[in-house]
Amino acid sequence: MPSESLGPEPPFLDLDRLEDAARELLPADVFDYYAGGAETETTLREAPDAWRSWRLRPRVLRGVTSVPLATEVLGAPVSSPIGVAPWAYQGMAHPDGELATARGAAAAGSLMTLSTSATHTLEEVATEIPGSPRWFQLYRLHSGRHTDDLARRAGDAGYAALVLTVDLPLLGRRHRDLRHDFALPAGLRMANHPADGDRPTLQDLATATWTFDDIARFGELSGLPVVVKGVLRGDDAVRCVRAGASAVWVSTHGGRQVDPAVPSAHALPEVVEAVGEEVEVYADGGVRTGSDVLTALALGARAVFVARPTIWGLATGGADGVAGVLSGLAEELAHTMALCGVDDVRSVPRDTVVPAR
Incomplete structure (x- = not known):
C-alpha cells in the first residue's frame, strides 16, 4: 500500500468556537x-452557504503534494490570496485595535485594508507596518473637504490603493445596533475624523453618495489606484472600469446594507465575466474555509478578504489571534488545493468548481 505524501494534517481552525469565545469576552x-x-x-446568514452551493471537482494523478500560496494583489507581493477586509472600531475588540490587526496581518504576510472609521489614524497604522502592503478604505463622511484630505493622507502615508466603498448611500437598518442604541464606548473615537465625533451614534454616520466620476477624481487626489468595493452586478463593474477603477471588489458589506441581497459567491461569476482580464476582481462575504477561498479563486477572484474571522481572532488573541486566523485559512487553502490537484493560486482552472445539484 503506497503511503500518503500530503504531509502532516494542518491545524484545525474552528471559527465557530473562536466566535463563541469572542462572544464571552465582548460586551453584548x-x-x-x-x-x-x-x-x-x-444576506448575513446565506453568505457562507452560498460558497457551499459550489462543488469542487478534484483532479487526480497530478503529483501535487504541496502548494505555494504567494501571489500579487495589484502588483504587491503577498504570502497568500487572503487579506483583511476593512472593519470599523477595532479598539472595541482589543486595546491595540487596528495596530494589533496590522501586526497580525503583517506576520501572516497578508494585505490589510484599514477602515475610514478606525480607532487609530491611518498614519499610526502605516508606521506600525512600514514594510507591509496596506490599503485604505474611504467613506464620504463629514465634509467634502475632509474626505478629500483623507484621500491625500492615504497617498502620503504610503498606502498602496484607495478602496471606495460604494454600497452605502444610506446606512442599512441594523436592528441589533438600534436595540442597543449603539455608540462608541467612552474613550474611543473615530481617529481619522474631526475631534467633534468622539462618540458617534449610527445616525451620525450618514454618507454622501458616490458617483462614477469620483473614481478618477479620488485616484488623482490620492495618487493611488482605486478599488471599487460593493459591486454585485456585471454592468456596474464594467462602468467602474471605464471610469478608471483598477480593480472591483464583490461585496455585500458583510450583510449590513441591502437585505436580502445576492450573495457574493453568486455575484462573482457575473462580475468576472463582465470585466474579463481588464482588472483584478476580489470578493468577500461569508468566506470561512480554505475550500471557500479555492471556490472564489476558481470563479475568477484574484484574492478574497475576511472580516469577522479576524475580529474574533483580534478579540481573543490580539495580533497573534489575527495572524492565526489568516495563517489557518491559508493552510486550509493549500491543503484543499493539493487534494484537488491544483498547484497555482494565480491560475485556478474555472472547471475546478461546478454548481451543486
Missing part, C-alpha cells in the same frame, strides 16, 4: 455590532 452591544447584519439578516 459590541459583539452584536460586529456580528449583526441588516433587516432580517438574510
Whole structure:
C-alpha cells in the first residue's frame, strides 16, 4: 500500500468556537455590532452557504503534494490570496485595535485594508507596518473637504490603493445596533475624523453618495489606484472600469446594507465575466474555509478578504489571534488545493468548481 505524501494534517481552525469565545469576552452591544447584519439578516446568514452551493471537482494523478500560496494583489507581493477586509472600531475588540490587526496581518504576510472609521489614524497604522502592503478604505463622511484630505493622507502615508466603498448611500437598518442604541464606548473615537465625533451614534454616520466620476477624481487626489468595493452586478463593474477603477471588489458589506441581497459567491461569476482580464476582481462575504477561498479563486477572484474571522481572532488573541486566523485559512487553502490537484493560486482552472445539484 503506497503511503500518503500530503504531509502532516494542518491545524484545525474552528471559527465557530473562536466566535463563541469572542462572544464571552465582548460586551453584548459590541459583539452584536460586529456580528449583526441588516433587516432580517438574510444576506448575513446565506453568505457562507452560498460558497457551499459550489462543488469542487478534484483532479487526480497530478503529483501535487504541496502548494505555494504567494501571489500579487495589484502588483504587491503577498504570502497568500487572503487579506483583511476593512472593519470599523477595532479598539472595541482589543486595546491595540487596528495596530494589533496590522501586526497580525503583517506576520501572516497578508494585505490589510484599514477602515475610514478606525480607532487609530491611518498614519499610526502605516508606521506600525512600514514594510507591509496596506490599503485604505474611504467613506464620504463629514465634509467634502475632509474626505478629500483623507484621500491625500492615504497617498502620503504610503498606502498602496484607495478602496471606495460604494454600497452605502444610506446606512442599512441594523436592528441589533438600534436595540442597543449603539455608540462608541467612552474613550474611543473615530481617529481619522474631526475631534467633534468622539462618540458617534449610527445616525451620525450618514454618507454622501458616490458617483462614477469620483473614481478618477479620488485616484488623482490620492495618487493611488482605486478599488471599487460593493459591486454585485456585471454592468456596474464594467462602468467602474471605464471610469478608471483598477480593480472591483464583490461585496455585500458583510450583510449590513441591502437585505436580502445576492450573495457574493453568486455575484462573482457575473462580475468576472463582465470585466474579463481588464482588472483584478476580489470578493468577500461569508468566506470561512480554505475550500471557500479555492471556490472564489476558481470563479475568477484574484484574492478574497475576511472580516469577522479576524475580529474574533483580534478579540481573543490580539495580533497573534489575527495572524492565526489568516495563517489557518491559508493552510486550509493549500491543503484543499493539493487534494484537488491544483498547484497555482494565480491560475485556478474555472472547471475546478461546478454548481451543486
